[in-house]
Amino acid sequence: MRQWLHRMNPSVKFVIITISMITMAFFFNPWTPLVFFFGVVLFQLAFAKVSWKIWGLMMLPFLLGAIGYFWTTLVFGNDNADPIGTALSLSFRVLAFSSLSLLFVFTTKPVDFILSLMQQLKLSPKIAYSILVGYQFLPVLKDEFVQIQQAQQLRGIVKPKSPVKGILAMRHVLIPMLAGAVRKAERTAFAMEARGFTGDSDRTFYKRVTIGRTDFWMTVMFVLLVLISIYAGITGPAIQK
Amino acid sequence: MVMRLQNVMRMPDVIDLQNVSFQFPESEKPLFSRLDFHVKQGEKVVITGPSGCGKSSLLYLLNRLYPANCDGILSGSVTLFGRDASEYEPGEINKRIATVFQDPDSQFCMPTVEEELTFTLENAKVPAGEMDQRITAVLEETGLSDFRHAVIQTLSGGQKQRVATACAWIMEPDILLLDEPLTHLDPVTAKEFVAWLNKLHASRDLTVVAIDHQVALWDGFFDREWQMEAPKQERPQVLRQVSSEAAVSLEVHELAVSPILSPVSFSLKEGSIGVLAGPNGSGKSTLLKALCGLKSTGGSVKPDRIGYVPQSPEFLFLTKSVREELAFGGGSNVDQMLERLYLNEVADAHPFAVSHGQKRRVAIGAMLCDGRPVIVMDEPTAGQDAAALQELESLLVEQASEGVTFLIVTHDMNFAARVADQVLLLREGQLTGIFTPEKVWQDEKLLCEHRLLPPAGGERYAAVASPHESFC
Numbered sequence: 001m002r003q004w005l006h007r008m009n010p011s012v013k014f015v016i017i018t019i020s021m022i023t024m025a026f027f028f029n030p031w032t033p034l035v036f037f038f039g040v041v042l043f044q045l046a047f048a049k050v051s052w053k054i055w056g057l058m059m060l061p062f063l064l065g066a067i068g069y070f071w072t073t074l075v076f077g078n079d080n081a082d083p084i085g086t087a088l089s090l091s092f093r094v095l096a097f098s099s100l101s102l103l104f105v106f107t108t109k110p111v112d113f114i115l116s117l118m119q120q121l122k123l124s125p126k127i128a129y130s131i132l133v134g135y136q137f138l139p140v141l142k143d144e145f146v147q148i149q150q151a152q153q154l155r156g157i158v159k160p161k162s163p164v165k166g167i168l169a170m171r172h173v174l175i176p177m178l179a180g181a182v183r184k185a186e187r188t189a190f191a192m193e194a195r196g197f198t199g200d201s202d203r204t205f206y207k208r209v210t211i212g213r214t215d216f217w218m219t220v221m222f223v224l225l226v227l228i229s230i231y232a233g234i235t236g237p238a239i240q241k
Numbered sequence: 242m243v244m245r246l247q248n249v250m251r252m253p254d255v256i257d258l259q260n261v262s263f264q265f266p267e268s269e270k271p272l273f274s275r276l277d278f279h280v281k282q283g284e285k286v287v288i289t290g291p292s293g294c295g296k297s298s299l300l301y302l303l304n305r306l307y308p309a310n311c312d313g314i315l316s317g318s319v320t321l322f323g324r325d326a327s328e329y330e331p332g333e334i335n336k337r338i339a340t341v342f343q344d345p346d347s348q349f350c351m352p353t354v355e356e357e358l359t360f361t362l363e364n365a366k367v368p369a370g371e372m373d374q375r376i377t378a379v380l381e382e383t384g385l386s387d388f389r390h391a392v393i394q395t396l397s398g399g400q401k402q403r404v405a406t407a408c409a410w411i412m413e414p415d416i417l418l419l420d421e422p423l424t425h426l427d428p429v430t431a432k433e434f435v436a437w438l439n440k441l442h443a444s445r446d447l448t449v450v451a452i453d454h455q456v457a458l459w460d461g462f463f464d465r466e467w468q469m470e471a472p473k474q475e476r477p478q479v480l481r482q483v484s485s486e487a488a489v490s491l492e493v494h495e496l497a498v499s500p501i502l503s504p505v506s507f508s509l510k511e512g513s514i515g516v517l518a519g520p521n522g523s524g525k526s527t528l529l530k531a532l533c534g535l536k537s538t539g540g541s542v543k544p545d546r547i548g549y550v551p552q553s554p555e556f557l558f559l560t561k562s563v564r565e566e567l568a569f570g571g572g573s574n575v576d577q578m579l580e581r582l583y584l585n586e587v588a589d590a591h592p593f594a595v596s597h598g599q600k601r602r603v604a605i606g607a608m609l610c611d612g613r614p615v616i617v618m619d620e621p622t623a624g625q626d627a628a629a630l631q632e633l634e635s636l637l638v639e640q641a642s643e644g645v646t647f648l649i650v651t652h653d654m655n656f657a658a659r660v661a662d663q664v665l666l667l668r669e670g671q672l673t674g675i676f677t678p679e680k681v682w683q684d685e686k687l688l689c690e691h692r693l694l695p696p697a698g699g700e701r702y703a704a705v706a707s708p709h710e711s712f713c
Binding site: 156 | 301304306310331332335336339340342344346347348349350351352356359360361362363364365366367368369372373394405408409412418530533534535549551553555556557558559569570593607611
């Protein structure tokens with residue numbers, strides 16, 4: 001039970017989450033996204049092992065965004081019939097969408113997701129393996145970023161205090177980093193080709209990413225959640241009369 | 242042995258290059274022309290030649306990365322296993338000819354060892370049912386069973402090269418190509434890798450074609466050496482004497498970076514070249530950064546502005562031309578410095594567009610223009626071939642005789658023997674001491690503890706010293 005969301009086929013999870021999101025977009029009221037948000041949190045409590053501390057940290061910016069939406073809509077919105085209702089609808093929608101995205105991120109291994117995209121959704125191996133290689137490069141690029149920054153500090157570049165200037169100054173670091181990345185990417189491409197990679201889609205797979213009963217039951221759960229949320233939105237009381 | 246040789250004689254050519262010329266589309270003259278190269282089945286051949294003569298490109302013609310990937314212009318005939326190379330489908334030849342590359346960090350595309358091995362098998366369209374058995378077998382054969390689920394990024398350079406070899410091995414190829422696989426390893430690790438490969442090779446007598454400029458490290462692994470081009474005349478060693486009256490130009494007192502580096506004190510004289518060596522993870526890079534005022538946690542360094550040249554000099558570059566790069570710190574003697582470092586012809590070029598050797602000159606020039614006459618360099622010898630090392634050597638010697646003081650991190654004791662006045666040895670974050678180079682080459686225990694090999698001429702010194710057993 002605790003692992004169901006992790007055991008789900010990543011492609012199935014991806015499709016069902018996308019469909020849920022699109023469905024949510026058609027219902028503009030405070031109750032639907034609110035119920036959906038709590039449902040998503042409940043799902044993670046019941047079917048997943050999630051570090052709630054990290055979850056909280058990741059949700060924080062979205063929460064601030066939601067509050068921002070609420071505030072600006074309330075103060076600057078020109079819907080005079082139901083300002084609080086509109087504001088709440090918007091901010092709950094932010095919460096519902098962000099929690100759903102985080103659910104996917106927290107319960108899916110990136111490599112499995114790519115493998116599943118190749119096997120179930122017929123993503124071209126050329127694109128799939130490019131993404132996998134890029135993913136391998138991330139920690140290396142992070143190290144290089146720090147090294148370049150330190151080297152340039154020695155030359156008298158001071159870390160600018162204002163964030164805007166900081167972003168502009170970043171280009172000095174990014175250019176050497178990208179130059180190195182291009183060379184590295186070419187070497188990796190050569191190594192992959194030398195090992196017989198052609199990008200053909202008829203390859204065999206050691207790890208079969210399968211679709212099983214878990215996927216069926218979790219899909220049912222998601223559909224139920226969406227339906228309940230919609231029902232709550234239709235029958236839920238209006239915020240202001 | 243005679244039997245074996247006779248067998249080799251009767252074997253057919255697996256690689257047969259006749260009258261081959263090759264040219265990159267963007268260059269004006271061919272990289273190499275009218276080349277004949279034959280390898281018989283079961284032979285172990287090493288290709289040598291000065292840098293830039295096209296050794297790697299030749300290897301890429303054999304595993305069909307070229308000419309397709311660079312639109313290169315190829316003439317003559319390349320015959321592999323008795324069939325013209327161009328007749329092979331993409332990826333077909335790679336099942337029979339496997340390659341190990343030089344950079345351990347950029348030849349993997351999956352997170353773990355097992356996934357990396359399956360990548361090879363999946364490319365070859367091996368049925369899924371067979372894979373597990375083949376992976377287990379190759380891991381056992383290569384002695385890597387414990388690393389099956391290890392994350393490749395966390396392995397050491399030597400381990401990564403073994404994994405890369407296992408990935409080639411699992412294809413059960415007829416020919417193994419090695420593209421300078423030792424370049425990024427420290428000398429002791431390189432020797433261990435060769436011994437490991439030798440043992441592995443004994444079980445399956447396949448053909449090996451390698452490129453390497455340090456044939457001595459291979460301990461007679463190869464049947465023959467094929468010189469692609471005659472080496473350039475080696476320049477005699479420039480003798481240099483640091484005057485005993487020279488002033489102290491670098492004074493380090495109790496410099497520490499807790500918890501990596503225990504307090505370190507030493508000094509270097511003006512115009513001297515110090516070499517800093519020690520095993521990976523002993524804190525060499527940390528010490529360099531601390532010297533430059535990054536992240537030290539106590540102690541003092543004089544002078545406070547020290548020049549730093551990272552392994553990739555381009556990390557330092559901030560401007561659009563070599564001239565601006567030198568002038569960036571506000572130095573006034575830019576023209577003179579361009580002249581002194583032979584950078585006049587590229588003064589207006591973009592610093593990213595010049596050669597690696599020139600980039601290093603630009604970096605050193607920029608440091609000198611900034612008024613930093615003490616320069617530390619992080620592994621400038623890693624991955625450099627003989628010609629590049631010679632260029633680096635003359636650069637150091639010239640600048641040192643002008644009064645610049647250098648501290649250089651390197652594993653390459655051949656290089657150290659040619660330039661160093663002092664050798665600083667570092668181990669587990671502690672400075673073992675400062676030695677004269679001769680003393681280090683004589684002391685096997687010291688070399689061993691710091692994972693170093695004596696320079697090629699080192700036996701000379703060892704013979705003078707009392708003979709003793711290896712300590713580790």
